[in-house]
Amino acid sequence: MIHGSCCCGAVRFTLAEPPSLMGTCHCTRCRKLGASVFVFAKKAAFTLTQGADDIAVFEPIPPYTYRRSFCRKCGTALGEIGAESETFPIAANCFDDDLAVRNRFHEFVSEKPSWSVICDDAEQFEKHPKLGGAS
Template identity: 60%
Template sequence: MMIQGSCCCGAVRFELTAPPTMMATCHCTRCRKVGLSTFVFVDRASFRWVEGQDMVESYQPDPPYQFARCFCRRCGTALGEPLSPADDFPIAANCLDSDPGVRNRFHEFVAEKPAWYEICDGAKQFAGHPVRRPSPAPTLALNPYP
């Protein structure tokens, strides 16, 4: 299963050779503002740049935030964290050009969700980060969710 992804202007293109491991939505103010509310986690081994890796810019926010956010330098499309050195990392679901084959598993930071947004699926909801399962080897990504 090959899944294509791209930015709005087409300068950045990538592909996944395997489906994402999960999908989730973050309602924190920061993720909403950078355009990364719904994301999918992908395994590094299944991710491949097709074009435009040199067009990807990274924004590292001030503490307490620890994860950089990437975007296309030309059109500004939020891409997630494809430059992360982690074995698995989030990609903005809005960049996927086709159905990734997974559905939203949970909503996090619903305490920060704006009043005008209604959650209409049956996915679990958490006021902040969901409790993480222990991982045999720590990674920089946030994938070890229940």
């Protein structure tokens, strides 16, 4: 069982199976939301154990389609936890347990500021890699 929570502990969740994929999004939106590294979790493996009322959702402004959740008490970015889709991105920063997955790709590298230096050899994409991006 893999555990995750927000900074203040109001929101807590578990994953019954490890996430299969990790990716990093360098788009301006993810950067401003404070979370660029995501793992993709199966909805069936996800359980929100605490804090449903503490999760706020930033709804997408067209043309963007992503939603982003965060703790309304401490602001921790949570990704799209609790989304309707079969798999959804969870911000890697909110896991308490270590994760075995490693970053597989960088997307929206075209929007990356120069101070953000890529230090792994994962594949880089100018925009979406077409494999379930996080933007």
